[in-house]
Ligand code: C2E
Ligand code: CA
Ligand code: CA
């Protein structure tokens with residue numbers, strides 16, 4: 001008897017109303033951002049243990065006309081909720097492939113992988129494999145240099161479907177990195193069935209790797225696990241030489257973090273590559 005419209009209204013207080021209209025405004029803003037080309041990709045260097053530039057991670061930036069550069073942390077979760085992540089993700093994929101094809105002509109950058117973050121909702125969309133395929137074809141980017149970063153949240157349901165989709169993309173030549181590894185839900189029995197290329201040690205373990213024995217043990221375990229499964233392993237959020245040293249002694253293959261470079265525009269990255277020692 002209480003299930004009428006009026007009794008349900010009590011869930012929507014003024015705070016909730018404000019939250020909802022803020023979200024609606026953000027959604028409209030995001031649509032405009034897509035239409036008016038306010039998004040750009042920045043690229044953060046990834047280096048090998050020998051110090052050579054081996055890849056970059058593409059990170060989304062929103063150059064907002066009033067608010068300046070807006071962090072993806074403030075709009076990606078909203079875009080995941082309202083579905084706009086599908087359009088945004090498509091834009092990111094195309095922009096990253098376009099950049100990859102451009103760098104194929106630059107000697108120092110030609111062999112570099114480009115890692116692209118893919119939201120679970122985007123990956124699960126039925127058109128995703130076709131979209132990757134057409135982005136590669138349209139731009140002429142080399143599939144073996146494209147790496148998709150997935151998170152463990154993708155493994156929460158219907159793992160079989162995820163594996164089938166990953167295999168289809170692997171067959172195209174695309175690689176996979178499991179991002180933020182160790183922070184989410186990951187069953188080791190699933191892990192060995194995923195056609196992965198790389199594990200990415202989450203920066204929350206890297207931060208205190210020198211002072212917290214638990215974090216040190218976790219980092220070493222992830223490195224050993226990756227190598228046992230025949231995968232390479234990269235650490236993110238490396239800010240100090242001491243962190244890099246510890247990880248290097250533990251056998252880590254690659255590094256990403258402010259120690260090597262912040263996310264930068266494609267033009268800045270060119271400069272970085274020019275100044276970097278080649279290996
Ligand atoms: P993430 O994938 O874990 O990316 C790493 C984040 O750590 C980036 O933040 C990067 O700028 C930052 N970072 C890199 N090195 C260091 C370091 O040494 N120290 C510290 N403290 N931070 C470092 P950013 O660019 O703000 O991105 C935040 C998150 O937004 C990303 O986390 C990712 O989950 C999401 N994101 C970014 N671009 C995209 C995209 O194109 N698509 C999707 N779906 N998500 C994206
Ligand atoms: Ca990432
Ligand atoms: Ca990450």
Ligand code: CA
Nearest residue numbers: 180202203204
């Ligand atoms: Ca992270």
